[in-house]
Structures are given as structure tokens and as C-alpha cells.
Amino acid sequence: MEEEILKIKKEAVQQITAATAAELESLHIKFLGRKSLLAQLTARLRELPPAQKPLIGRLINETKRTIEQMLEEKSGALAKAEGEEFDLTLPALPQACGSLHPLTLVAEEIEEVFKNLGFVVAEGDEIEDEDHNFSALNIPLEHPSRDMFDTFYLEEGLHKKETQGRLLLRSHTSPAQIRVMRNLRPPLAVLVPGRVYRPDAVDATHSFMFHQIEGFAVDRDLRFSDLKGVLINFARKLFTAETQLRFRPSFFPFTEPSAEVDISCIICKGKGCTVCKGNGWLEVLGCGMIHPRVLQACGIDSKKWQGYAFGMGVERIAMLKFGIDDIRLFYNNHKKFLEQFNAF
Ligand code: DAH
Numbered sequence: 001m002e003e004e005i006l007k008i009k010k011e012a013v014q015q016i017t018a019a020t021a022a023e024l025e026s027l028h029i030k031f032l033g034r035k036s037l038l039a040q041l042t043a044r045l046r047e048l049p050p051a052q053k054p055l056i057g058r059l060i061n062e063t064k065r066t067i068e069q070m071l072e073e074k075s076g077a078l079a080k081a082e083g084e085e086f087d088l089t090l091p092a093l094p095q096a097c098g099s100l101h102p103l104t105l106v107a108e109e110i111e112e113v114f115k116n117l118g119f120v121v122a123e124g125d126e127i128e129d130e131d132h133n134f135s136a137l138n139i140p141l142e143h144p145s146r147d148m149f150d151t152f153y154l155e156e157g158l159h160k161k162e163t164q165g166r167l168l169l170r171s172h173t174s175p176a177q178i179r180v181m182r183n184l185r186p187p188l189a190v191l192v193p194g195r196v197y198r199p200d201a202v203d204a205t206h207s208f209m210f211h212q213i214e215g216f217a218v219d220r221d222l223r224f225s226d227l228k229g230v231l232i233n234f235a236r237k238l239f240t241a242e243t244q245l246r247f248r249p250s251f252f253p254f255t256e257p258s259a260e261v262d263i264s265c266i267i268c269k270g271k272g273c274t275v276c277k278g279n280g281w282l283e284v285l286g287c288g289m290i291h292p293r294v295l296q297a298c299g300i301d302s303k304k305w306q307g308y309a310f311g312m313g314v315e316r317i318a319m320l321k322f323g324i325d326d327i328r329l330f331y332n333n334h335k336k337f338l339e340q341f342n343a344f
Pocket of ligand 1: 172215252255310312
């Protein structure tokens with residue numbers, strides 16, 4: 001009998017160890033139930049000589065207790081393992097979360113200011129032809145910006161049938177004015193953000209690729225004062241409500257009259273500091289009334305319609321806004337730099 005009991009115990013140990021939660025109940029019945037081998041052995045106790053009864057009886061009881069304990073422990077262990085996998089009350093694992101690039105943040109903020117005035121956002125083409133990038137914008141053949149050293153021209157042979165002149169990487173977003181005005185009729189108010197390319201040597205303030213935002217509107221009776229109004233609104237929304245603007249007469253072939261716009265230095269409030277190089281003003285954009293020749297190049301009657309336009313560098317605005325002193329920081333993907341914009 002002793003041997004039989006030990007065999008049962010051994011079997012129970014093996015089966016309980018390997019059991020799944022669903023099998024525990026039937027193992028309980030198998031080893032401890034009324035028809036179990038141990039129950040049968042208990043019934044046979046009376047057949048034993050009186051001297052053996054207490055010993056075997058105790059062995060049976062001990063074995064029962066051991067099996068019972070093992071079943072309980074196993075059931076506890078299985079419940080715990082399951083709980084670890086499915087405990088919905090535990091806090092979620094932290095996710096490594098990216099954030100918007102500072103240039104995206106600034107571009108979106110600028111877009112928002114103009115969208116609120118009714119501007120729509122459009123995209124131009126990064127590969128342009130000489131007509132859109134220069135000629136239609138009233139930039140003459142002899143203009144220095146058309147020089148090989150100031151524009152990336154694409155290889156000969158890449159000309160498509162519909163292109164006029166050589167293909168190039170656009171050197172400003174202004175060609176988008178031509179694309180939009182040749183396709184849509186005024187009144188128009190459009191904003192065009194995007195990449196532009198110039199063969200400049202890379203340093204703290206120059207890059208061969210950077211971002212611009214072009215804005216323009218065409219309507220009846222548009223005046224320079226309308227342009228001033230939207231730009232003052234823009235600067236005060238993007239920087240501070242106290243920001244002052246200065247319009248300096250300037251020249252661009254595609255606008256007449258033209259101006260360059262400075263804002264009062266956001267660091268020293270116009271007193272003079274290292275950022276504004278002591279003069280209290282920071283140059284932020286170029287603008288003007290769209291030249292009648294540009295309207296005409298797009299089939300718009302310049303007697304009936306007037307337009308204004310402006311163009312700004314996104315990197316320049318972002319550097320001023322965030323106090324960044326090296327343009328290269330925008331492009332080298334250093335996590336330490338980018339992480340600082342998580343909160344914006
Ligand atoms: N396209 C000019 C540049 O890249 C910027 C500019 C100046 C855009 C005046 C305009 C404008 O629309 O009116 O330097």
C-alpha cells in the first residue's frame with residue numbers, strides 16, 4: 001500500500017505541475033474526489049493488520065494534504081500569471097513620443113494667423129522652370145539671381161515639353177504666385193509654405209535649402225495700407241502685441257512699390273542688443289504691391305485688379321522666436337535640440 005500511495009503522489013506532482021487552470025478542477029476530483037485512488041485506499045484500511053493501520057492512515061492523510069496544498073498553490077500561481085498579463089488597472093507603459101519640428105511649429109503658427117484672415121494654403125512645385133521662377137515674375141534675363149551661382153539648374157535633357165526655359169530648384173516661393181494666378185481667378189488670398197534652394201555655402205545663417213512662406217492677395221481696390229494691416233496683425237500675433245513695424249522702401253522686380261519690413265527687436269524691445277546688432281530692428285520679410293506686369297503674365301487685367309505680396313524665411317522667424325543662433329540646428333536631427341520643442 002505504501003508503494004501505491006507514493007506512486008499516486010508522484011503522479012499528482014507531475015500532473016499538477018504541468019496543469020493549466022482549466023485542468024485543475026478535474027485533477028482535484030481525480031486525486032481527492034470520492035472515487036479517487038486515495039479514497040479507495042482509505043476504504044481498504046480496515047483490511048490491514050491493526051499494527052499497520054495508523055501508519056498507512058497517516059501516510060494517506062499526509063498525501064491528501066500535500067496534494068491539496070499543491071493544487072492551491074498551482075491555482076494561485078496561474079491566477080497571478082494571468083493577472084500580470086491582463087491587469088487593466090496598471091498604468092500604461094510610457095511611450096517614446098515625438099514632437100513637431102520647430103520649423104513645422106512656426107510654419108503652422110504663421111498659417112493659422114493668415115487662415116484666420118481668410119487666406120487659403122496652397123503648395124507650389126519645388127522643381128520649377130525659368131519662366132515661373134524668373135520671367136513671369138518680371139525678373140529679367142540679366143538679373144544676378146538667374147546666375148548659375150545663385151540657382152541650382154537641373155541637367156539639360158530633363159526638360160519636359162510644357163516647361164518654359166531650363167528646369168531648376170526654385171530659389172524662392174514666389175513662382176507659386178504665377179502657378180496660382182494662372183489657374184484661379186481673383187479675388188484671391190493665398191499662402192504658400194515650402195522649401196527653396198540656393199547654392200549658398202552653409203554657415204550659421206545660410207543653408208542650401210531653407211523654407212519660405214509666400215503670401216499674396218488679388219482683389220479690386222487693394223492698397224498698400226491693406227498689406228500693412230495684415231503684416232502688422234501677423235507680427236503682433238506671432239511675436240508680441242507691442243511689436244512695432246518699420247517699412248523700408250526697397251526693390252523687388254515682382255512688386256512695385258516694394259518694401260522690406262523690420263520688427264522692433266523682440267529681445268531688447270528696440271533699445272539695441274547683440275541680436276539686433278545694436279540698432280533695435282530685425283528684418284523679417286520682403287513685400288510690395290504685385291507688379292502689373294506679373295498680373296498681366298498671368299492673364300489678369302491689372303487695370304481692374306490689384307494685388308499685394310510678401311515673402312518671409314521660416315528659419316529666420318523661428319530663430320528669432322526661439323532664440324536659436326545657428327540655422328544648422330534645424331537640420332542635423334539632434335534629439336537634445338528637438339526635444340526642447342516637446343512642450344510647444
Ligand atoms: N521672393 C523674395 C526672396 O526670396 C521674397 C519676397 C519679397 C517675396 C517681396 C514677395 C515679395 O512676395 O513681395 O527674396
